[in-house]
Amino acid sequence: MASTFGEIFRIATWGESHGGGVGVVIDGCPARLPLSEADIQPDLDRRRPGQSDIVTPRKEEDTCRILSGVFQGQTLGTPISILVPNTDARPEAYSEMETHFRPSHADFTYQAKYGIRNWQGGGRASARETIGRVAAGAVAKKILHTLYPGLEILAYVTAIHDIEAQIDGASVTFADIEANAVRCPDANAAAAMIALIKQVRSEGDSVGGLIECLARGVPPGLGEPVFDKLEADLAGAMLSLPATKGFEIGSGFAGVKLKGSDHNDAFRMEDGRVRTATNLSGGIQGGISNGEPIVFRVAFKPTATIAKSQQTVTIAGANADLAARGRHDPCVLPRAVPMVEAMAALVLCDHALRQRAQDCLPR
Amino acid sequence: MASTFGEIFRIATWGESHGGGVGVVIDGCPARLPLSEADIQPDLDRRRPGQSDIVTPRKEEDTCRILSGVFQGQTLGTPISILVPNTDARPEAYSEMETHFRPSHADFTYQAKYGIRNWQGGGRASARETIGRVAAGAVAKKILHTLYPGLEILAYVTAIHDIEAQIDGASVTFADIEANAVRCPDANAAAAMIALIKQVRSEGDSVGGLIECLARGVPPGLGEPVFDKLEADLAGAMLSLPATKGFEIGSGFAGVKLKGSDHNDAFRMEDGRVRTATNLSGGIQGGISNGEPIVFRVAFKPTATIAKSQQTVTIAGANADLAARGRHDPCVLPRAVPMVEAMAALVLCDHALRQRAQDCLPR
Amino acid sequence: MASTFGEIFRIATWGESHGGGVGVVIDGCPARLPLSEADIQPDLDRRRPGQSDIVTPRKEEDTCRILSGVFQGQTLGTPISILVPNTDARPEAYSEMETHFRPSHADFTYQAKYGIRNWQGGGRASARETIGRVAAGAVAKKILHTLYPGLEILAYVTAIHDIEAQIDGASVTFADIEANAVRCPDANAAAAMIALIKQVRSEGDSVGGLIECLARGVPPGLGEPVFDKLEADLAGAMLSLPATKGFEIGSGFAGVKLKGSDHNDAFRMEDGRVRTATNLSGGIQGGISNGEPIVFRVAFKPTATIAKSQQTVTIAGANADLAARGRHDPCVLPRAVPMVEAMAALVLCDHALRQRAQDCLPR
């Protein structure tokens, strides 16, 4: 059940970086949604290796195929199985990993937990695992757009290492984000970020950064207190992504330094609708969306796999050194943007369906 | 299912601030655990109102009673029902809340979601709801101590508003934390925090802060990739607590500014055991505990309910002003410390039992 | 999680026959349902001991109290906690049970599984456990009646031991069922059943029987293939009741002896609606309700606890004899009728809410 996510719109992902492929089964997709591979492939393309000169050059086309659950262009209400075969595997590039644990990677903990691990690449801990999430997220987005035509989920990079972008969330567009390889809508910052990423790669090192995610047009009422509060499910979803170290919503950690009288979002009526004058709440109050944009940020650590030599231990219990071979991302953030969007979409879609069930009696 | 938490060690909490009481049903507690109310009451006492002069003076004894699941001092393996009756309710103190939504509280969103709300106090959104969590957390702690005798979960305040404590996690003890009313093991900072909390209360205002949580003695191998990674479940658990705005583990948001070569935790052998030279990972790698102390921090916003007058709207859709009456916490953090511990214990206990099931074949 | 039932309308029952009480927490009840104890007590009264001269004479009032989730007469959408305190406990009546396992009861298996058991009465294996189910079932019925005004769930006894009633399901009414103590709408058979039950009680023995359940007015479309088919969830629900040994739907076991051409229910249009000429399917096809009455039967064994002396073993592993003391039901069926109804209502209500979520896209 560890690879199962969601209560009603429930996905089960599977697959290692090396093996027959990766994929996802979506159980609980409503019937009659128009759907084809063309709805899914664009997000997979935003996630895939080799898409630009600042990500890993591994050649993986990541072409998806829908194996079930769709008939004559519409979902059947039955499970949707999506498969992406593995290609371009070079397990020989990973031979040291059979014996050496990569620092701050999952090698040691998988070995400790399972007593076995697929050491050819990252195995299940590889970012390749997220293909199933991104594919399912594309389906979730389409459901959300059908239920709430104005809903839009946008994620973008706001910081790489010590370079911070200046971004006005209110005006960000998808085109702004996709305008550069690092997916930062501040063009000047983006150029600096790209240069930095290339530099650290040349040094055999890596960098991390911040991704902000914005969900506009979410109706009031999504979120299920007390344990499945919307921000709780978003936090859990984001921290399940590889390389994440933190999550904050609205004012976040900075909100700690405000007093209540400054932090509270005053309510006011606007066009007959309850709005807030500010949005330090980040669009969620008491665990339930309030109709304002949902805004949260996710911290990503620098990629663990680096070319520089590092101290480690072997599976036999000896101290040793290790320098990664293989073709790694010097910075995961450009490719993590669609992952963050996908997880946000999965959470919102599941909560939209849950609210349909809950809110069934006459008002 | 929104008030159900955990996969194997599963709790269902119930209760509003005003009504017959609050409580929890624990479904999945292993049999033969010695248990009585005396194991639970101390954590409830650390959570209850009126415990010091910096928290709400409401008089709630919060005395728990175990109604089922225990026989002759031991758990039966059947559901454990724990009840805390409500007392000292003064619903008349909340009469404006019938019509006025408190800013940044859950009044508006509950009304929007459910079309009804218990406006006498916070209802289900009251921190009183956490009594069930703390009671269940005490049971989870006892299981964890039985399975792993050295395991210890400690939470403590590290910042209130702009006052930051200096704390060496390695040496913090439970006695240090409980030595003052704000539960900050840095005595000097604690004194300043207490003075600040009293001052903002006199101003009709409120403050937030940070709580750090440390879990020592957790064995390697807990956590279930890919969605139930240990940090994902901890993040979700913490963001389900009232007033939380952020979660970070290990290096957290600050880790963004390190390069991979500085951020990675080198492995080294120590007394025949795999250890890490640093702990920027925060005790979890690839979603699985690595045997180092688990360290995370939670950001709490300033209390939403304040005595100062604020702009808001009424349920009838009119702009209005509201100044809270009633007896509120000027700062939730002292009472939130046992809540953070409880949620951490619930997550770790559930994962400990899950690992028992997973790791059943011969090694 | 073993005492948790349902996916969206989810209940958690708790309590042993001896201890502080029994109860249930309903998590996932839609908001704004008018609800009070008066909606629940009648079904509890149909279940309670002492209601007639053919059931156990134990004096248990089984008065319920709603502790949470209801405000000003309506559900809040938050968990509903319902408590029934235990009374009239005479644990001394059960002293042999500390050492002697009652044949065909749960004493030995609980001891084997949990290494401990509450031997004062049946503990968790007592039929007293079903109070929480019946209480939650009453809430489920009320939701179903609100969503589908014509829906009606009727259970009734069709056989006791070798006495079989003649019943025309199409015309059975609630009044017919409640017209006699054994809850059999065939008055002649009922009289014979009552006489038989009194006789076997006088012999220190017990009898079993059959309960049929009819759900009229269920709309087409409820049921979730492939594992949560409506009949699968009904079967699991019924076999979770104490003393049940079998479940059949529609033609059931007798259908084995028909050929396909006789067994298939021909479709025909009637008043613009798809109907079936016969109902050997029992109202469910492919796991989904088809709009015809749902009809199923449940086999109950004779009560295990009897006054006659029986061979058994002790907890110390010695052969021994045991004759039950205490006040037991010579036949569980009269009191099992509301239990069957309750479980049917819980299944149908959960599926009604699930279908709301699934069927959310435009047709």
Place this chain on the structure above:
Amino acid sequence: MASTFGEIFRIATWGESHGGGVGVVIDGCPARLPLSEADIQPDLDRRRPGQSDIVTPRKEEDTCRILSGVFQGQTLGTPISILVPNTDARPEAYSEMETHFRPSHADFTYQAKYGIRNWQGGGRASARETIGRVAAGAVAKKILHTLYPGLEILAYVTAIHDIEAQIDGASVTFADIEANAVRCPDANAAAAMIALIKQVRSEGDSVGGLIECLARGVPPGLGEPVFDKLEADLAGAMLSLPATKGFEIGSGFAGVKLKGSDHNDAFRMEDGRVRTATNLSGGIQGGISNGEPIVFRVAFKPTATIAKSQQTVTIAGANADLAARGRHDPCVLPRAVPMVEAMAALVLCDHALRQRAQDCLPR
């Protein structure tokens, strides 16, 4: 979540009879189980069409491929994805089904529920869906054999239409069952059954029957009262199989006619172990296995799809006639035997892992 089964050993099946294939994802398989396709294919071969002259002659090889979760011959503890591509699809054989609902099949109810259906063959309601179950069941069997070396699950046909076999459960072997095409260990009855099946096929008709399942060597202690009693989960599992109409355990429906003094299974000590003199309980008491053989029976209706002309309605709401074309099973039971075994294995394996988690404190 409707296609997800199990709590800890959890499977998600997917696939329609016509489309890219069918398969299963197993989430929660313990690590280090030796596993390859060779462990799975034999049970798929017992399930597949064309295996004998009394089943459908459709040519489907049903060759499985493990895509993930296994490395160097052992399970990784990660999800195991198993794929069986679809072949030999002749959707043109089903063209009437686009417009005509087959009586007692799932065509009408799927259309009513989902507003769409894959009418090329049975779609998701096809018995082809059970491939994923049988594949996962083979993995479950292997885990059970590893945990409890003596455990054996045997299913076999005990009746076809009005032909009833004479079988002594105590002596049945796998070889006896597989000795004939109908999988009935009574050779004389089997010959008559085979003749009858051929005859009804020649008449364009179909027959049903009974399958008994025996699980030997199950240790005491499996089963989770009160809702996940072992017989409840078995009943739900069996009634989720296509064409099932009833389930009974131990004495079953016949037990209704016994008195308690005859029905109770006396305990006696045997070789230091608690045994029962009879086994009317069917190996389960109070929802928990007692160490005796688990014995249950499942009723299967005659195949709904028959060549004889039948009355039905069209999707446009007109009365019409329909005679099935295509190649159908005149009797599903020979191929249902491995399905029953698989579902029994899935239930027992899940409960074995659940008991590992529950029973973790010192005895």
